[in-house]
Amino acid sequence: MNSFRLTPLLRRQLIHNTTSYKTPARRLFHSTSPIMSEKLKPAARVSGRRQDVWSIINEAAAASPRQPIVNMGQGFFGYNPPDFILAAAKSALDRVECNQYSPTKGRPRLLKALADAYSPLWGRQLDPNSEITVTTGANEGMLSAFMAFIEPGDEVIVFEPFFDQYISNIEMPGGKIVYVPMHPPAEGAIKTLSAGEWSIDFDELARAVTPKTKMLVLNTPHNPVGKVFSRQELEKIAAICVKHQIIILSDEVYDRLFYTPFTRIATLRKEVERITLTVGSAGKNFYATGWRVGWLIGPPHLIQYVSAAHTRICYSSVSPLQEACAIAFEQASAHNFWQVCIHDMTQKMTRFNAIWDELGIPYSQPEGGYFVMANFHKVQLPQDYPFPPHVAERPRDFKLAWFLIQELGVAAIPPSEFYTDANAHIVEDYLRFAVCKPDEVLEDAKERLRGLKKYLKE
Numbered sequence: 001m002n003s004f005r006l007t008p009l010l011r012r013q014l015i016h017n018t019t020s021y022k023t024p025a026r027r028l029f030h031s032t033s034p035i036m037s038e039k040l041k042p043a044a045r046v047s048g049r050r051q052d053v054w055s056i057i058n059e060a061a062a063a064s065p066r067q068p069i070v071n072m073g074q075g076f077f078g079y080n081p082p083d084f085i086l087a088a089a090k091s092a093l094d095r096v097e098c099n100q101y102s103p104t105k106g107r108p109r110l111l112k113a114l115a116d117a118y119s120p121l122w123g124r125q126l127d128p129n130s131e132i133t134v135t136t137g138a139n140e141g142m143l144s145a146f147m148a149f150i151e152p153g154d155e156v157i158v159f160e161p162f163f164d165q166y167i168s169n170i171e172m173p174g175g176k177i178v179y180v181p182m183h184p185p186a187e188g189a190i191k192t193l194s195a196g197e198w199s200i201d202f203d204e205l206a207r208a209v210t211p212k213t214k215m216l217v218l219n220t221p222h223n224p225v226g227k228v229f230s231r232q233e234l235e236k237i238a239a240i241c242v243k244h245q246i247i248i249l250s251d252e253v254y255d256r257l258f259y260t261p262f263t264r265i266a267t268l269r270k271e272v273e274r275i276t277l278t279v280g281s282a283g284k285n286f287y288a289t290g291w292r293v294g295w296l297i298g299p300p301h302l303i304q305y306v307s308a309a310h311t312r313i314c315y316s317s318v319s320p321l322q323e324a325c326a327i328a329f330e331q332a333s334a335h336n337f338w339q340v341c342i343h344d345m346t347q348k349m350t351r352f353n354a355i356w357d358e359l360g361i362p363y364s365q366p367e368g369g370y371f372v373m374a375n376f377h378k379v380q381l382p383q384d385y386p387f388p389p390h391v392a393e394r395p396r397d398f399k400l401a402w403f404l405i406q407e408l409g410v411a412a413i414p415p416s417e418f419y420t421d422a423n424a425h426i427v428e429d430y431l432r433f434a435v436c437k438p439d440e441v442l443e444d445a446k447e448r449l450r451g452l453k454k455y456l457k458e
């Protein structure tokens with residue numbers, strides 16, 4: 001029988017079954033009670049983690065007396081892609097072939113559009129068929145890269161603060177993470193300085209390399225710091241990786257948002273390009289983080305294995321939105337879109353960061369991306385403030401974030417979540433704000449943040 005009809009009998013059974021979900025048996029199934037069978041236990045990779053920052057912040061936002069919260073926390077856009085991109089997505093849905101599976105490596109039209117967009121930046125013609133692969137967002141692309149190259153016990157160097165998804169994505173294939181912290185400028189608590197002043201200790205980086213080091217993850221422009229790694233810094237990282245033949249996974253999802261010269265590590269020289277996978281994201285490029293379209297660019301001897309892993313993880317990525325992204329790339333220059341992106345985000349940065357200047361709170365002036373890190377060293381939290389236990393036990397930035405949500409109704413992200421416990425103190429005075437929000441929201445946030453005045457110590 002091909003069709004499914006809801007007969008009166010079936011309907012009664014369905015209602016009965018649905019209602020019985022609420023019986024104790026169903027509750028037991030979902031609980032962690034000891035009665036739960038061993039076999040139903042989740043794998044270690046998804047269980048036993050402490051509450052993550054996103055649920056702590058969302059929970060705080062829901063519990064806050066200041067409703068609605070001004071959400072400057074998570075990095076999603078508060079506005080739509082431009083009309084020419086939305087129109088491309090809508091028209092793709094009307095086409096039969098756009099509603100079916102795409103080739104696993106990506107739709108030919110998008111691969112060509114990516115090759116056309118990136119070849120001038122690479123200074124040579126990229127081959128759309130062997131040097132680019134389309135993925136389900138940058139995130140799944142990076143998971144595919146780790147799945148493709150990491151064997152259990154292989155080491156991966158990750159700079160702190162890190163984008164949190166790297167960690168589980170590396171651990172899933174059994175990789176071991178070796179952390180190297182980025183250090184804020186020494187005077188970050190008293191002066192507004194460029195985000196470029198956050199630095200890596202290159203001796204520390206060299207010491208992190210062992211015979212087991214297989215990959216290094218770089219992120220530029222950087223989330224959450226807003227740093228764009230300079231050519232000199234990239235040269236030093238590249239020299240280490242070339243010497244030890246370490247694959248560089250360069251997460252460049254904010255590659256169209258830079259306010260200072262931006263160098264792509266793959267373009268330094270041939271030896272570096274040979275070992276580099278560059279990651280991109282249509283979500284970040286086109287204000288559409290929910291579209292889940294990303295890509296990796298790299299030499300065929302690396303890309304083919306990323307494609308192979310991607311095929312096994314999700315087969316192919318969402319078709320109509322790949323088509324829309326192809327059209328977005330094709331038409332971007334005609335709409336002056338890349339310049340508009342930089343112009344608009346710079347204006348938002350200037351508009352929002354004026355509040356820190358007004359309050360005398362120092363911040364890291366972003367060189368790229370859409371996050372700003374403000375230093376709350378001067379903010380004195382009330383002595384006996386009632387933090388819930390899961391916040392009280394975390395570093396000061398979690399308490400700052402909780403306090404801001406409860407008292408002022410502004411959500412921001414505590415960046416110590418993106419450091420290991422041992423290094424969390426490095427950023428415990430900082431909070432990360434996402435400025436990719438409509439101007440009214442930025443103004444609303446500023447007005448609320450003026451409430452900090454009474455908590456500032458000199």
Ligand SMILES: Cc1ncc(COP(=O)(O)O)c(C=O)c1O
Pocket residue numbers: 075136137138139140163219222223251253280281282283284289292293294
């Ligand atoms: C540094 C960094 N890399 C990757 C991603 C994920 O990109 P996508 O949404 O395309 O998976 C993000 C998203 O916030 C990010 O900040």
